[in-house]
Amino acid sequence: MSCASPLELQTLADYWAGELDPAAEERVEEHLLGCSDCSEQLEWLSSAVDGVKQLVRGGVPRQVLSPDFVEQLKASGLRAREYVPPPGGEVQCTIAPDDDLLIAHLRADLEGAKQLDILLCAPDGTEFVRMPDVPFAPSSGEVIVNEPAPAAKQMPSNVLRIKLVEPGDAGDRLVAEYTFDHSHWDDSPANPNRAPR
């Protein structure tokens, strides 16, 4: 990079988000219009942001969502299949070929919890994915998780257990757990065109 005063990524991120004050924005824009190096950095940021949008639109990242974000996703035209298993209970679930999002509402008493991890486990309790320190609002009473839709559509029928735990020095404290009895769409009772058995 040959720019004598390169703009920091933090500044570029704030600029791209429209969160600089007017004077700072003008300085940044004047610099960018005169600097290929910093413009290339901004080009990377712009492309990465576009990529994130595409992946989110494809329901790809496994991630925690806020209720407002779920509504935004649906309002943007995405089709969401949502499940609300009772704590300690089980739900029959599937995902259709034209669903964009597969969302689980994990309801539990979250008051007092300082940190939450989400564990994805096999039926025997073997943990195979841990999502540590997920964002949550204690008063909301739920954590909403998006499961990657493309992978879920390929998944054969199986049982998945999800646990909400609060990690601590003495180990994980179980907050709640849920069982998802997943059927591939071809086998699912929700599929009106399922082949008769």
Next chain:
Amino acid sequence: MAVLESFIVDLHTASDAQLAAVIAGSVAASAPGGATVTADQTAAEQTLLARLAPRVRLYGLRHLRDEQAAADLVQQVLLIVLESLRDGRVNDPEKLVSFVLGTCRMVVMDQRRGAQRRQKLLEKYPNEFPTTEPAREGPVDLDVLERCLQGLAERELSVISMSYFEEQGSAVVGASLGLSEANVRVIRHRALGRLRNCMTGGVQ
């Protein structure tokens, strides 16, 4: 018509201001009654415009949030800049960037007014105008991006997704996730740094 002298300028290393000076200087040296575009002037113009185009496009994306509108902006701004340089209306080549910035602002305002007019027409005649979005293939490898996103901390991933899917401000994202606005910005900056390192292999 007077023959223009050649300006010895290395186009690859010349600054934007030097290129502007070549363009303006070539015109100033021409005979009254018409300017002859020389090979040096043409090369300087092409080099300068090639540099400015991606920068103006980014300005357009930032303010118009639309690829096609940004492309239109590039075309309009570069035409105005080129004409102004040729006509000698950019008095000081060192002020070229300020001139380009001012031109960008003016054209964006015009585009927005035009967009408002178009929107009113679309609302009045909703079925008459088919809309198509220009397909844009970004340079980001989505498989790599996906892998790098999954390497982020959960809060980082949530902040990045929510910040950029619908371009939510830090205050809105923070309210949704139970975080302060300042905290959201710190998390966003950290996440972007980690993403960049992951996607570029640590080479920047």
